[in-house]
Amino acid sequence: MNAVLHLAAVSRIHGEGATEVHALRSVTFRAHPGELVAVMGPSGSGKSTLLTLAGGLDAPTSGSVWIEGTDLASLDNAGRARIRRTSVGYVFQDFNLIPALTAAENVALPRELDGEKARIARRLALTALEEVGIADLADRFPDEMSGGQQQRVAIARAIVGERRLILADEPTGALDTDTGEEILRLLRTRCDAGAAGVMVTHEARHAAWADRVVFLRDGVVVDETGSDEPEALLADEASR
Template identity: 80%
Template sequence: MTDAAASSAPSQPVLHLDTVTRVHGEGETEVQALKAVTFAAHAGELVAVMGPSGSGKSTLLTLAGGLDAPTSGTVSVEGVDLAGLGQKGRARMRRTSIGYVFQDFNLIPALTAVENVALPLELDGVGGRVARERATAALAEVGIADLADRFPDNMSGGQQQRVAIARAVVGERRLILADEPTGALDTETGEEILRLLRARCDAGAAGVLVTHEARHAAWADRVVFLRDGVIVDETGTDGVEALVVDSGATR
């Protein structure tokens, strides 16, 4: 391959789902949450996933994060098939390479903000002092370093979600997965959360944002539409710009 051809060749995606199917239940209760879905997200790219309730959006995200396994097909992160890692290997991948932002925050009430953010680092063997330093830096990145010693119950919803994002990006996370991260937030705080996700992707991470609102999807580089477990459409840069205009969102 020539140097020119090599430079123009597409890079390996950070996240790749290859003909992934996920079936829940058996017989009459069987439900196909995803049907032979192929999907990818590259470094520096934020991809929004939209679709009606029950379309498979959250299933796609749980499979991407190694929280569930496909019935068939492969899910790879940075070229590594998650199925081949085993349960412990997938847990380590989530601690080191995959950040997951949940709609309901999933913070540990008994831990302070900095302790919540430092926890995945400490579980991965990082020393307490270094883990706290990195956690404090992540809190500063999301603008709440001054809340490091505050407990979740003493924070607003927006502040808790910022802690959750700091936990998702601390360390060398290459893939950020966000499941309706603004669902419980007011409009202004929600826009700030999306701005933070966008900035992290601009810094080199790959991001996948599940949302049902066009104004939130307008922050993405691409929008993928799911219906009944199948990708039915995809909008590139031009389509995203149209979402910006239609929803009045700003990037």
């Protein structure tokens, strides 16, 4: 199966000489359609750098980043911006909604920036909001919504227009346990429907929603758990 996201031997060095920091050291990483991958590691392990490179917001010092078969280095700035709007959706810990826009306008924005007519962009936005269960809040402003509702809007914005790569940076970080689980359920559902998801988290309980968990230490992938079937102990229950 072709990976939606492929990082090939990617390194990223910040600074030079005595002050240089190796944020990532020759990391190879793939996310396939239908797969949710969690990236875990302490701060400074390189997990945020990985996500930034995956979204084309930063370029690697060496190695290459491929999104849906396109090498990001082969694109100019406009090309990368287009990929970010059409293929990649971001979800941030602090939601990053535009306060002056309603939920529907926030979600429609990337489509409008991509040249979609306002009416069509709004219709796509409403569909996305419905998918995350808050169609009724379409005309509310961010400060009129709870944290969980705002994060749903952010997810709707990340998936609007059938984008197939969702990058989430501590998406549950600012939410209570139950609300956090609802957000994970949404990401999970989206990946089950065919998107590839990459989620950075430091919470094991949240990472456990992923098919694969990748552990980063000092810019290196030190281990990962597979997506094997439940152990024999629990296999009967799973098949019931």
